[in-house]
Amino acid sequence: MTTTTTSTATAGTGAAERRRLVEDFAYRMRHHALNMGEVQGQGYVGQALGSADMFAAVYADQLVYRPEDPDWDGRDRFLLSTGHYAIGHYAALAQAGIVPIEELETYGSDDSRLPMSGMSTYTPGMEISGGSLGHGLPIAIGTALGLRHQGSPSRVINFMSDGELDEGSTWEAAMGAHHHGLGNLTVLVDINALQADGKTDTVMRTEPVADKWAASGWHVQRVDGNDVGQLLAAFDAVAQDAGPDARPSVILCDTRVGCGVPLLEEREKAHFMRIEEHEWKTCREQLTAGHEGATK
Amino acid sequence: MTTTPVKARLKTSAMIASFADPGQKTAPAPFGHALVKAAEENPAIVGLTADLGKYTDMHIFANAFPERFFQMGMAEQLLLGAAAGMAQTGLVPFASTYSVFAARRAYDFLALDAAEPNLNVNVVGGLPGLTTGYGPSHQATEDMAIFRGMPNLTIVDPCDSLDIEQAVPQLAASEGPTYLRLLRGNVPTVLDEYDYTFELGKAKVLRGGADVVFVSSGLMTMRALAAAKELAKHHVDVAVVHAPTIKPFDTETVLRELNTDRLAVTLENHSVVGGLFETVASAVVQSGVSKRVVPIALPDEFLQAGALPTLHDRYGLSVARIVEKVLGEL
Incomplete structure (x- = not known):
């Protein structure tokens, strides 16, 4: 059986080893993201780099799935609400063995299975068609209800962005998840504090974010979303909170746009980051140097 | 106190008004009963509503199958998004609200969450067209105009109780999303006098x-x-x-x-x-x-x-x- 059940399966490997597996996964994801970005000459590379650790924690440590059978009934469901983060999701799907790594170079091209915005009808392992923001969480409520109704132990993880906190549907769903006691639902919010029109606090003030989720009846944690140790500890705390009276859980992840590539981390933040042709090589070199420095 | 004799005026702009003619043969809550019957045969059928179970005849189903009924609150975006999520897990949801809310308020959720992936989500819209005197907030006079542009969506506008009874199992059995213009309460029965059966x-x-x-x-x-x-x-x-x-x-x-x-x-x-x-x-x-x-x-x-x-x-x-x-x- 090739089921990947990493969360508990890797418990015996030691905390340091567990963390290293996730960090390596994230590092490879970031290279994939840069490669995809270079194909298009632009794209949501900043978001992909910033959220890579979150995706890596999910796919390398938490999610139960079968790479060779992405529609396997017993899988956990990972919903990408922010469709434009597909570049990051594809990087994770490739690293997880669900999408061939060679296929990543078709990202955003005609007839590719990897469109710019993630869609369930195009890509194996893509559960929903995101993109119209504020959809993932309502769908996740139905998925979690449906799985529980049918006696499935599978979990639902919804990945969303802080920009989606502007959408009313997010809060309809937040109330619904609490009302229905969906302990099988975990939400990751990528708080990069950046939206299409600028910084989140200038577009729509969403803080205090943690208080809002807590007031909606959720189990709330806020972590550095670029710190794998904190992410794994948060997932462990979600597992601790499980039980017959379990609440839905949200892990609020503060992240840095462009994380892992100093050139991009320092650049003026933009929703759609422009990277010049000659800069891609520098980006890759900086990413590799950073990772080697960290693992020495 | 004086009583002013006034010409008898038709009163009531109440939400729920009957359009049955006096003395006309009717059937109570044909949608609710048809859904119960279909659900007895198909365990995948579930019911959802957005705080309008009593007014869309969904309460009949909720009473018959409380464990298969999901109240989503007055939250139509959640209603249709969650219905799509349930359909993804293999269930066959029927989600009821008023037509105005399904069409005007939650369109994007039906379009992208259910219609684009062609999921078996069945939307049941109460008060279609001019079936309430309540005013434009509840009169779905343009629901079909809104929905006709949605790819994959099947649209059914039934005449009477017989149409509804026969349509429900066919909607459940058909692939892809559907929209039923609901007639609720005591619904006239007319088509039984003709050589007619509903065929989707x-x-x-x-x-x-x-x-x-x-x-x-x-x-x-x-x-x-x-x-x-x-x-x-x-x-x-x-x-x-x-x-x-x-x-x-x-x-x-x-x-x-x-x-x-x-x-x-x-x-x-x-x-x-x-x-x-x-x-x-x-x-x-x-x-x-x-x-x-x-x-x-x-x-x-x-x-x-x-x-x-x-x-x-x-x-x-x-x-x-x-x-x-x-x-x-x-």
């Missing part, structure tokens, strides 16, 4: 006639049949074609009936924009048939509040107004 995607000739051909959907088929009887008294022989499936539309049957020398009239409980009339008109034009078609439909306006019989008469949906219109055209 099919229009049926209910009666023949040499002078006029009516093509109608929804409760206007009931009115069309009554108007045909009235017109017979004026020696006008009227055929009635019932087309409850608006999309995909049975172009073949309808064009066969229209492509004659008879006066062609469409009748619908919907705005003249974007509903049955324009569905028929586009089929006529695309086929190359040269034929004038007269619409009987609601005007392209936000309608007034008032008593339903008053409003049906005011906006041309009553039998008397249909008869008047047809006689004027002949």
Whole structure:
């Protein structure tokens, strides 16, 4: 059986080893993201780099799935609400063995299975068609209800962005998840504090974010979303909170746009980051140097 | 205190008004009972509502299958998003709200979460067209116009209790999303007097006639049949074609009936924009048939509040107004 059940399966490997597996996964994801970005000459590379650790924690440590059978009934469901983060999701799907790594170079091209915005009808392992923001969480409520109704132990993880906190549907769903006691639902919010029109606090003030989720009846944690140790500890705390009276859980992840590539981390933040042709090589070199420095 | 004698006025602009004629045969909550029956045979069927279970006959299902009923609160975006999520897990959800909220408020959620991935999500919309005197907030006069543009979506506008009873299991069995224009409460039973069964995607000739051909959907088929009887008294022989499936539309049957020398009239409980009339008109034009078609439909306006019989008469949906219109055209 090739089921990947990493969360508990890797418990015996030691905390340091567990963390290293996730960090390596994230590092490879970031290279994939840069490669995809270079194909298009632009794209949501900043978001992909910033959220890579979150995706890596999910796919390398938490999610139960079968790479060779992405529609396997017993899988956990990972919903990408922010469709434009597909570049990051594809990087994770490739690293997880669900999408061939060679296929990543078709990202955003005609007839590719990897469109710019993630869609369930195009890509194996893509559960929903995101993109119209504020959809993932309502769908996740139905998925979690449906799985529980049918006696499935599978979990639902919804990945969303802080920009989606502007959408009313997010809060309809937040109330619904609490009302229905969906302990099988975990939400990751990528708080990069950046939206299409600028910084989140200038577009729509969403803080205090943690208080809002807590007031909606959720189990709330806020972590550095670029710190794998904190992410794994948060997932462990979600597992601790499980039980017959379990609440839905949200892990609020503060992240840095462009994380892992100093050139991009320092650049003026933009929703759609422009990277010049000659800069891609520098980006890759900086990413590799950073990772080697960290693992020495 | 003085009592002022006033002319008896039709009162009530209440939310729920009956459009059944006095003494007409009716069936209680045909949708709710049909859903229970379908659910007894198909364990995948579940019911959802957005705080309108009692008003969409979903409460019948909720009472019969409390563990298969999910209350989503007054949150229509959640309702349709969650229905899509449930369908992804293999369930067959029926999600009820008023048509105005499904069409105007939660369109994006039905479009992207259910229709684009072609999931078996069945939306049940109460108060379609002019079936409440409550005013524009609840009168879904343009729901079909809104929904007809949605790829993959099947749209059904049933006439009576028999149509609803027979449609529900077919909607559950059909792939992809559907929208049912619900008639709720004590719903007239009319079509049992004709050699008729509901078939998803099919229009049926209910009666023949040499002078006029009516093509109608929804409760206007009931009115069309009554108007045909009235017109017979004026020696006008009227055929009635019932087309409850608006999309995909049975172009073949309808064009066969229209492509004659008879006066062609469409009748619908919907705005003249974007509903049955324009569905028929586009089929006529695309086929190359040269034929004038007269619409009987609601005007392209936000309608007034008032008593339903008053409003049906005011906006041309009553039998008397249909008869008047047809006689004027002949």
